[in-house]
Amino acid sequence: MDYSLLWLNRKxxxxxxxxxxxxxxxxxxxxGRAALRELEQALAPHRDTxxxxxxxxxxxxxxxxxxxxxxxxxILTGTGRGLLYGTFSLLRRLTxxxxxxxxxxxxxxxxxxxxxxxxxxxSIERGYAGNSFFFREGKPVCGPRTRDYxxxxxxxxxxxxxxxxxxxxxxxxxxxxxxxxxxxREIGETLxxxxxxxxxxxxxxxxxxQGGLPTADPRDPAVRRWWQETCGRLFAxxxxxxxxxxxxxxxxxxxxxxxxxxxxxxxNLLADAVKPHGGSILWRCFVYNCTQDWRDGKTDRARxxxxxxxxxxxxxxxxxxxxxxxxxxxFQIREPVSPLLVRLEKTKxxxxxxxxxxxxxxxxxxxxLAPVLKEVLDFRGPAGKVKDRISxxxxxxxxxxxxxxxxxxxAAANLYAFGRLAWDPDLRAEEAVREWTRLTFGDDPRxxxxxxxxxxxxxxxxxxYTVPLxxxxxxxPGTHYGPxxxxxxxxxxxxxHKATCREIGVERGPAGTGYTAQYGPELGRMYGEIGxxxxxxxxxxxxxxxxxxMKDGRTLLQRIYDDHFSGCADAExxxxxxxxxxxxxxxxxxxxxxxxFAEQVRSAREWRDVINSWLYxxxxxxxxxxxxxxx
Ligand code: GCW
Numbered sequence: 001m002d003y004s005l006l007w008l009n010r011k012x013x014x015x016x017x018x019x020x021x022x023x024x025x026x027x028x029x030x031x032g033r034a035a036l037r038e039l040e041q042a043l044a045p046h047r048d049t050x051x052x053x054x055x056x057x058x059x060x061x062x063x064x065x066x067x068x069x070x071x072x073x074x075i076l077t078g079t080g081r082g083l084l085y086g087t088f089s090l091l092r093r094l095t096x097x098x099x100x101x102x103x104x105x106x107x108x109x110x111x112x113x114x115x116x117x118x119x120x121x122x123s124i125e126r127g128y129a130g131n132s133f134f135f136r137e138g139k140p141v142c143g144p145r146t147r148d149y150x151x152x153x154x155x156x157x158x159x160x161x162x163x164x165x166x167x168x169x170x171x172x173x174x175x176x177x178x179x180x181x182x183x184x185r186e187i188g189e190t191l192x193x194x195x196x197x198x199x200x201x202x203x204x205x206x207x208x209x210q211g212g213l214p215t216a217d218p219r220d221p222a223v224r225r226w227w228q229e230t231c232g233r234l235f236a237x238x239x240x241x242x243x244x245x246x247x248x249x250x251x252x253x254x255x256x257x258x259x260x261x262x263x264x265x266x267x268n269l270l271a272d273a274v275k276p277h278g279g280s281i282l283w284r285c286f287v288y289n290c291t292q293d294w295r296d297g298k299t300d301r302a303r304x305x306x307x308x309x310x311x312x313x314x315x316x317x318x319x320x321x322x323x324x325x326x327x328x329x330x331f332q333i334r335e336p337v338s339p340l341l342v343r344l345e346k347t348k349x350x351x352x353x354x355x356x357x358x359x360x361x362x363x364x365x366x367x368x369l370a371p372v373l374k375e376v377l378d379f380r381g382p383a384g385k386v387k388d389r390i391s392x393x394x395x396x397x398x399x400x401x402x403x404x405x406x407x408x409x410x411a412a413a414n415l416y417a418f419g420r421l422a423w424d425p426d427l428r429a430e431e432a433v434r435e436w437t438r439l440t441f442g443d444d445p446r447x448x449x450x451x452x453x454x455x456x457x458x459x460x461x462x463x464x465y466t467v468p469l470x471x472x473x474x475x476x477p478g479t480h481y482g483p484x485x486x487x488x489x490x491x492x493x494x495x496x497h498k499a500t501c502r503e504i505g506v507e508r509g510p511a512g513t514g515y516t517a518q519y520g521p522e523l524g525r526m527y528g529e530i531g532x533x534x535x536x537x538x539x540x541x542x543x544x545x546x547x548x549x550m551k552d553g554r555t556l557l558q559r560i561y562d563d564h565f566s567g568c569a570d571a572e573x574x575x576x577x578x579x580x581x582x583x584x585x586x587x588x589x590x591x592x593x594x595x596x597f598a599e600q601v602r603s604a605r606e607w608r609d610v611i612n613s614w615l616y617x618x619x620x621x622x623x624x625x626x627x628x629x630x631x
Contacts, residue, residue, distance in 0.1 A: 003403050005148060006412050007439035008155055011042045012094035018051040019074040020094070025055030030193040031080030032057045035087040038151075042091050053090075055083050063159065063195070064106025065089075074101075081159070081195040082106075085423075088155040096438055105424075111280075111321065111350065111392035112422035113160030113199065114153065114399075115245060120164070120171035126356045126480075128363035129400030129407035134163050138171040140183040142190055149399070150194035156419025160394075161191060162199035166247035166284065176202050176230060177210045181237040188240030197242035199282070204246060204266060205254035206230070217259040218269040227273035235277035243279035244270060245323070250286045263287065263308060264315035271317035280319040282350060282394070285309050285340060286330075292494040300506065300513035301494030302328040302540075306339045310518075314346035321350040321392050326376045328515075329495065331359050332472035333367075333463045336527065336537055339518035341390060342381030350392035351376060355414045359472075360462060362481050363398060363407035365600040366574065367462045368455040370417035370429035377425045382520045387425040395422075408596050409589050412440070413455055430456060447584050454574045461574065463536075464567025465604040467611070468560055470540030471497050471505060474611065482603060483610040498543070501618050504556075505543040516541060546619055560615060561623045564608040571604035 012020070023045045027033050036055060039045075043053075051072035058079050065078030065086030076086045085105070093101055117125040118132035120139070133145045140163065153161065163184075164172045174180060188198040207213040211226045218224070235241055248255025248266055256266030267283040274281060288304035305328060316322065322344070327335025331354040341349055353373055354360075360367040377387035395418045399405045406412045416439075417432035430452070437451045466483070467474045473495040476484040488495045497504055508515035509528035516528035526532045533541050535550060546557035554562065575597035582590055613630040616622065623629055 003145060003148070003401075003405065006152060006405060007416060007436060008152060010095050010439050010442070012091060014097070016043065016094065017074070017099075018072050019053045021045055021047040022050055022052035023055075024052045025057070025076075027055055027057050027080065027083065029057065029080030030189075031084045031195050033080075034154075034193050035080070035083040038084075038087050038091065057083060062106065063110075064104060066104045067101050068103065084154055084195050085157055088157075092155070092435070092439070096435065097443075107157060107159075107423045108387070108425050109390070109392050109422065111160055111394070112158050112419070113162065113197075113392075113394045114158060114355075114397040114418075115162045115166070115201075115352070115394050116397050116399075117165040117167075117356065118163065119169065120175075124400055125165050125167060126358040126396070127400045128357060129398060129405060129411075130402035131400060133399075133401045134187070135172075140175070140180050140187055142183060142186040145401075146187060146190045147193070150191045150196045152405075152415075153196050153419065154194040156416055157423030158419045159195050160197045160199055160242060161397075162201055162245045162282075162394075163187065164201045166201045166245060167251075167253070168201050168203040172201075173203060173206070173209055175200050176206055176234060178233060178237065181234070184238045184241070188238050192240040198238065198240050199242050199245055201245045201247070202270075203253070204248040204256070205258075208254075215259065216254060218256055218261050218265045219259070224269060224272070227270060231273040231277060231279070235274070235279065241277075241279065243274050243281055243319075245282040245284070246270060247284045247286065250284065250288070251290050255287070257287075262312060262315070264312045267320045267322075268315075268317045271320045275317070275319055280321060281317075282321050282323045282392075283316070284323045284352075285338075286325055289494060291492045293492070294490045294496055298513070299494065300508065300515055302508060302515045303513060303518065306343070306518045309340055309347075310343065312347075313344050316347050318348075321348045323350045323352045323394065325352045325354075326372070329472065332470075333360055333459070333466060334470045334536055334540070335472065336470070336540060337376050337379040337381075337386060341376070341386050342379070342383075342519060342523070345383065348391040349389070350394055351386065351390050353393070353395040353418065355395045355398035355411075355418055357398065357411065357414075358480050359475060360459075361600065361603075363411045364481075364596055365462055365571075365603065366408065366410045366454060366458040366596075368410070368417070368433060368458045369414050370421070370432055371456070371459050373418060373421050374429045377421065382522060393422045404589075404592070409593050410451070410455060412436070441585050441589075444584055447581055450577050450581055454577055457570065458574065461567050461570040464563040465571060465607045466567075468539075468563045468567075469535070469556075470537040472540070473497065483607045485611055485614040497539070499615075499618060501620075503543055503545050505539040505541075507543040508541045512543070546615075546621060557615060557619060557621055558624055561612055561627075561629070562625075564612050565627060568601075568604045568608040572601050575601050 020043045054075045056077040063081045065082035122131045205216045207216045207223045207226045249257040271281045285305045324340045379386045413436045416436040420432040441447045474485045476482045477487045516524045548556040616629045
């Protein structure tokens with residue numbers, strides 16, 4: 001096989017419970033049959049009589065399952081989908097040697113999905129793990145890898161996948177219009193066997209681009225009719241289709257604003273068209289002015305999404321989910337939680353994370369994002385925790401056609417942890433990461449200890465050697481890899497730090513852009529006052545002099561210098577720690593990861609030297625500890 005099965009490579013071993021020797025069950029749905037097949041493959045049942053694992057399939061839509069002991073038998077009950085999740089949960093527990101099966105489990109959210117930024121030509125926008133396995137040479141393709149991908153997703157509890165890039169271009173535009181219905185139907189069925197629904201990204205301008213209409217105005221009856229007819233045909237031909245993902249009025253794409261209409265009018269137009277087919281619309285909130293002038297000190301990109309969407313709270317159709325990036329700007333290594341996730345009351349929100357490591361080392365650096373997911377899910381706003389307020393979750397996928405799916409072997413932990421946390425947001429990041437490590441590398445404590453330690457520290461280490469204190473955006477424009485402290489400074493994207501020889505940062509408190517008010521009075525005050533603002537976000541919220549004293553007495557500048565030195569030293573230490581695993585993990589994985597660490601260490605040194613030297617040249621304030629900073 002030209003790819004790995006990741007955490008599914010390991011099967012239950014050793015002494016298994018008596019029921020594992022026999023399987024019995026009446027299953028009717030494709031998902032029920034898939035569950036039975038997974039159990040047969042993993043447990044190799046060998047008896048005709050005696051204790052058994054019995055599957056009892058129920059009718060209905062639910063995804064939960066129940067698990068009870070009846071004598072020496074184990075009974076698993078649920079819908080086909082429920083049986084599938086119950087099966088993977090049982091197999092995971094057996095593999096980990098965990099005898100305590102839960103009585104019942106069900107997922108926290110009805111939609112738990114991955115968004116692929118795959119293009120029809122096979123390339124992947126912000127993809128760092130090879131080419132697409134969904135598209136080749138302009139066409140969708142379905143093969144064994146499609147099924148194994150669905151198995152991987154189902155095994156961690158994920159139930160949806162959007163096939164194509166939100167920037168819908170070229171041949172991808174034809175996914176909507178019937179040209180590839182046969183291929184889409186086949187992919188939909190294959191994913192569907194494992195309970196994974198198919199979603200498509202569509203262009204809001206499709207009535208113009210594909211329909212030959214003079215407009216895509218949501219109020220135009222011909223536009224409305226076009227969407228209805230197009231959806232009627234598409235959903236009939238691709239029964240597993242769950243709905244559309246839409247990036248509108250964002251980064252040059254058309255949307256309702258193009259026609260002077262609101263985001264709600266745009267979203268509801270599509271929601272009406274998919275509704276008769278049971279479909280939903282995932283409407284992205286990533287709407288902001290991307291043609292800013294750096295001299296304009298008033299416009300604050302961080303404000304844009306809340307300013308656009310909050311006044312529309314309550315106006316969206318019930319089958320619309322607003323897809324909100326976890327932070328207000330764009331997947332930086334540290335951002336505050338998006339105020340939309342905290343404040344919207346009458347609208348269903350879907351939190352969007354980015355597993356594709358666009359700004360977090362591009363799968364050449366280890367950067368485990370489980371702590372970021374937890375930070376957002378556990379964040380408490382005025383009306384409760386984010387995890388209790390959102391209705392769905394998604395993440396930009398980090399997968400591609402590479403042998404190990406994620407480019408960096410350790411990046412598979414992000415895929416795993418996202419699925420587990422989407423199913424159960426109460427799980428601790430440590431647990432998800434430890435599970436992944438044990439399922440991937442086995443139970444040698446030297447390996448699990450070292451790998452989980454690397455993973456759990458990696459985000460904070462990456463943050464220190466790149467852009468500390470929430471400032472973001474000091475990366476090379478375009479590629480977003482490597483340091484370029486002023487790369488985005490005079491550009492149009494609204495991502496400025498405005499550093500001078502005296503101060504750095506954008507003031508977002510009441511005396512500045514007023515962004516902090518979007519969090520409501522209490523949180524707004526906390527972020528708005530320098531003394532109560534969490535230090536790790538200090539430069540996201542405030543403009544400060546380099547001589548500002550941090551809580552531990554160091555100056556702001558000294559803290560930044562120190563972070564770069566210590567972050568880089570820690571990256572070197574993580575690489576050395578990995579080297580101690582030679583002979584303890586499979587050699588090919590060992591070598592692949594070692595090679596990536598070499599690049600991470602090189603890049604961390606570059607970040608340290610470029611950022612520190614730039615600040616030293618700007619301020620002429622030396623490092624208090626006299627370390628080498630290049631002038
Ligand atoms: O961060 C930006 C990325 C774009 C991406 C966009 C988005 C798909 O650089 O590549 O486009 O976010 O989320 O729409």
